[in-house]
Amino acid sequence: QVQLVQSGAEVKKPGASVKVSCKASGYTFISYGISWVRQAPGQGLEWMGWISAYNGNTNYAQKFQGRVTMTTDTSTSTAYMELRSLRSDDTAVYYCANTANDAFDIWGQGTKVTVSS
Amino acid sequence: IQLTQSPSFLSASVGDRVTITCRASQGISSYLAWYQQKPGKAPKLLIYAASTLQSGVPSRFSGSGSGTEFTLTISSLQPADFATYYCQQLNSYPITFGQGTRLEIK
Numbered sequence: 001q002v003q004l005v006q007s008g009a010e011v012k013k014p015g016a017s018v019k020v021s022c023k024a025s026g027y028t029f030i031s032y033g034i035s036w037v038r039q040a041p042g043q044g045l046e047w048m049g050w051i052s053a054y055n056g057n058t059n060y061a062q063k064f065q066g067r068v069t070m071t072t073d074t075s076t077s078t079a080y081m082e083l084r085s086l087r088s089d090d091t092a093v094y095y096c097a098n099t100a101n102d103a104f105d106i107w108g109q110g111t112k113v114t115v116s117s
Numbered sequence: 118i119q120l121t122q123s124p125s126f127l128s129a130s131v132g133d134r135v136t137i138t139c140r141a142s143q144g145i146s147s148y149l150a151w152y153q154q155k156p157g158k159a160p161k162l163l164i165y166a167a168s169t170l171q172s173g174v175p176s177r178f179s180g181s182g183s184g185t186e187f188t189l190t191i192s193s194l195q196p197a198d199f200a201t202y203y204c205q206q207l208n209s210y211p212i213t214f215g216q217g218t219r220l221e222i223k
Contacts, residue, residue: 035212037160045152045160045203045214061211095159102207103150103165110159 002026004096004108011114012086019082020111022096027106029077030054033099036070036081038092039110046092050099051079086115118142118206122215128223133194137218139187139204148208151180151189154217155200163202164189196222 007021022034036048049060051070058070069082079096094111097104119142129135139149147167152160162171164180167187177192191198199222204215 044217045154045205047212047214050210050212059210100165102148102169103162103171104152104160104205105162105165105171107159107161 002106004098004106006094006096006108006111009112009114011116013117014087014115016086016115017082017084018086018113019080020094020096020113022079022081022108024053024077024079024098024106027098029072030074034070034072034079035097035099035104036068037095037097037104039095040089040092043092048081048094053079083113086113088115091115118145118209118213120204120206120213120215122202122204122218125216125218127218127220129194129220130223131194131196135191135194135220137189137202137204137220139182139189139215141185141187141206144184145206145208147183148206149180149182149187150205150207151178152203152205153198153200154203160203194220 005023010018012018030053033050033052035050038046048064051058053072067084071080091114096108098106121140123138149167151164154160163174163178168180179190181188202218
């Protein structure tokens with residue numbers, strides 16, 4: 001079964017870091033890339049960045065440059081997204097998505113990250 | 118590249134034909150996708166490359182357009198179609214989404 005399974009919900013204090021995982025199964029992980037998208041409560045979709053599962057190249061949205069790191073572990077077909085210096089407005093559901101040439105065709109179930117003191 | 122969807126909210130009845138428009142601030146060729154999202158769920162890919170139906174998506178969904186103007190059409194609304202719809206451009210980084218169109222039952 002083709003799927004992306006994400007790690008569980010997190011609660012963090014302002015200033016902390018969070019690392020979300022996204023494990024792929026049912027397809028050849030290194031053939032594509034993984035994008036990370038977040039959705040704040042009641043808001044739309046916001047692209048955070050992309051990582052090539054083949055060679056680790058990345059492209060981050062300017063808004064997150066310096067605060068986000070995306071990595072992959074090809075031995076376990078897992079992608080990771082670490083966001084540092086968390087603020088209350090980072091509270092959101094974070095999604096990973098398999099990024100083919102023309103679309104995000106497979107999505108993880110989402111990971112809720114709550115930032116609160 | 119900014120994507121502007123219209124309308125932002127749409128009220129319609131089962132069986133209606135509805136069209137959602139997505140306008141890009143600059144040309145994006147056919148690098149446009151459409152997604153459906155239901156509350157508490159991840160988005161689901163409906164259409165890619167502006168007009169190609171994703172495998173398993175009902176044929177009542179269709180997409181058209183190129184350049185800067187695109188449409189998503191649902192030919193006959195079904196109860197399962199009431200959701201929020203997003204367009205997305207993949208022509209260039211940063212990848213961007215439209216603000217969404219919420220489709221509700223009249």
